[in-house]
Each structure stands twice: as C-alpha cells, then as structure tokens.
Amino acid sequence: MTTKQRIAIANYAEIPNRLKTGRSAYDLAGEALAALLAKSGLALEEIDGLSVTAALSEGTNPFLAAYMCEALGLSPTWLNLSGTGGCSALSGVMSAVSAVREGRCRIAVVLSADAPSTNYRADFGAQRPEFQEPQAAGRPPAAFGLLMSRYAHQYGLKEEALAKIAMVQRGHAVLNDNALPKLRTPLTLEEYKASRVVADPLRLLDSVMFCDGANALVVTSEEEAKRRGWSKLAIPTAFAEITNFNGREPLADITESGFGHLAPRLFAQAGMGPAQVRMFQPYDDFTIAVQMQLEQLGFCERGQGAQFILDTDLTHQGKLPLNTGGGQISAGQPGLAGGALNLVEGVRQLFGEGGPRQVAGARNALVTGIGVIPYGRNWSTSAAMILEAA
C-alpha cells in the first residue's frame, strides 16, 4: 500500500439540525457549503469533485446532483449521485477517494442535505405500491417492528439495554449544539419505559425523529491537505459494503444482516479487530439496529448484544464511546443526510474537536451506514468504514 498516495477526509462542516425549517435541500446545502468555505479557506472554484446524497425531500429527482451544482455554482470534473439511503455518504466518501486517486479531481466534497420534516416527497415505486403498501408494510417502523419481534423470538430482548442506547446517546446530544433542541434533555429509564409503542415491540424512544439539516466533508490527498495547511486528517483505512445480502434466499434468517458478511473484510483491511476500535459511530435509525451491529461486527457473540451493552461504558468517557454526538436517535435524523451525521461526528472526534464530549485518545473510529427498507428483511445496504487519525 506504500506506493498509493493516502487520501483523507481533511475538512468538514455541519449545520444544526432543525425541525420544519421550510427550506429546501439546496438551501441547507448552501449553508453547509458556505460554512465549509469559511472554515477551510477553500474557494468555491477549487472544488472540482462532488458527491451528492440523494434526498427524501427531492423525491425521485434524477437531476439532483447537477441541479446542486447549478444552485451552488460548482463545476466539478467528477460528479456522483449517491443513492444507497443511509449509506450514501459513506459510499460517497469512498467514491471520492477513488476519484481523487485516479486524478479525476483534487478537492472532492461529499455533500448531504435533506429536509424531510419540511417536504417529504419520496415516491419509492418498485414493488412497494402493489405488494408492500396495501398492508402498511413499507415504512421503517413496520419493518423494524417485524425485525425486532423476530429477534426477540430468537434471542430475547432486554428493555434496559435498548433503553441504555437511547439514554447514553441522549446524554451525548445534550453536549452537542447541533442536536435538535427539543432532544437536548437527559432521558431516564422511566421515561423510556413509558414511551408509547409504535410497532410492537418498537417504542417511540427507540426511533429517530425526522428533521432538516446538512453537512459536507472534504476528500483530498494527504499531500494536497498538507499544502493547504490542513493538519488534521481522518484516513479511511478500511471500507466494506454489501447490498441485498441473502437476497436470493427466500427463507433467510432476517436477524442476520450484511454486517456479519462484511466484518471480516473490514477488519482485515484495517489490520485490527473490534477490541481495538476506540469509538463506535453506527447508523442508528432504531436502537435494535445498534445492538444487532455490535453483534454482527464482532464486538460480542450473536444474541449477546444486550448483555454487552449493559456491561460496557458507552459514554464518551467510556471504554467504547457510542454515537458521541447523540446519533440520529438523539440529535435528529435530517433525512438521508442523517447517514453522514455519525460520520461527521467520527471525523470531528479524530480531529480533536469534540469539545465537552471529546473522546480521549481518539485514534480511530468505526462508522457505519444502513440503507433502504426492503421487503420482509432487515435492511438493503450495510456499509462500514474505519477512520484513523493522521
């Protein structure tokens, strides 16, 4: 690998999550971009690569990426529209790494903006209108209610473990100025247990809340970053993804996800194992997804996730800090831009910019994505990235 130049995430910007802003993805993206320019010293015309995350508020607009360029005054020589739902930003970063390495651009921006609490326009099509929506089986809580119910049947659920995820993350959101203001109060076990059931056994406080927001990450070579005086870098040292895991097996165990499949590849690339992960910034649409990822990425055995959660200090000061910005569950889910929320937090931590929630010795971070609600399974795309500080 020494012959390859190292490509890094070298800068980032994030605007605060807010409810029902009345604004578009373009306008939110503009705010994130302006913040990025101010923070990094980049000039607009220096950005020659762009990956845009497909947005719920832009429906099925196939022209989103090009219109984003027109809106923001960008003329990239490399342009990508990333459409793997909550995995779009992670996948966009890896595509940007390749584009920079191949010389298609020098400064790539991975831009994620969405406003589903203002304008939810997604029309998913495919099998859903005829075979999933008549039964009310297309929405995430329905899919995760079924998944959680099956998991409970096979392994049992520990309410205290799921509550702990929600409570730890809420504690982190309290320390995050970009988190939704209404979620920035500590959560008690009693409040968790009293929260209403949305889709048995899934509770409201197991779930995300849609909001509006945007973020941007700069991907460039280490050499270019140094030249610009960007001294803090996060290097993606490992990445693995899989879509439609077990997709040809109609009777697959739905508690098995793509993370079990990708974990060996991921850790082999990074030359490390779960025990060496300094912090875990997983995609969190629902608490059970966090628990399942802990198991399938190898932090503990299958079915032992709840015990692992109860036995481990997951706070920012703990052994395995979990979603130190509050995650989507507690900072808010800015639609599909939410897939970058925990990625940005991982980068922020590796840069030592976590403020009151800074993890000590933040040398690496494991960040994940989960994308797309399928038919009668868990999720379509699983993606994971290991970032190391350089």
Add this chain to the structure above:
Amino acid sequence: MSENTIPPRKLPRENLYVDSAAFWQGTREGRLLLQYCKDSGRFQHFPRPVSLYTGSRNLEWREVSGQGTVYSVTALRTPGLGADGRLPCVLALIELEEGVRILGNLPGSRPGEVRIGDRVKLAWDELSDGRYPAFALA
C-alpha cells in the same frame, strides 16, 4: 386526523412493476397466485422481472395454499404508517408452505393475539373497490 377524514382504502394500480395481472385476477376469484420459476421449481415473492434462482424469465403464476406459519408479527399503533383508520393494525411476515414469505395483515386480530409460529390461513382484506390477500389464525 379524525377517522371520518380518512379516504377509503383503494387497490393500487396493477402492473406497475412487473406483469402482475394473474395476481390481481386471483384476488377477484378468491385465490392467491404467486410467481413460480419453472426452471428451479421454486416460488418467489414479491414478483420479479427474472427468476432469483436462475436469472431466466421462464416464470409463471401458480396458486398457493395460503397455509403457513407466522415468521414474525408486529402491530402498528400510530397514525402515519399507512394504516390510518385501522389501528391497531396487525402485520405479519408469513412463511407459506410453498417455501416463500409474504407480508400480510391479520384483519380483526388484536395485538398480542397472533404469535410467531402460529398457523395461519388465507383471508381477505376488503377494500372499497376490491380485496387484498390477508391472513387469519387457522
């Protein structure tokens, strides 16, 4: 939103995704037809443009028994999940005897009444302009 402002549930348009005419004709005749791969002798659901097992388009529609067991079950309890006007709405993933799973409601069942492993049979969810396959405890 109060109950009386909810529009009547209607059937979706047919054939939006693949040729599903046989499925919809089946609903009018009270039969459940699913897609069958003639090369591998296996069913698949939802229907696809190709066989998941061989990649060929050597597919047809065959009637299934409608008998199966509950693989997983939930109850939708809040508005906005597509089940407004029929809350709580019991939703299950059913494993049919033919070796394929199908998502279905159990109209009239109460949350907690349907459990994983329970035997179910084909039933029908009556809509304003037709009916949709559903299940009931056997």
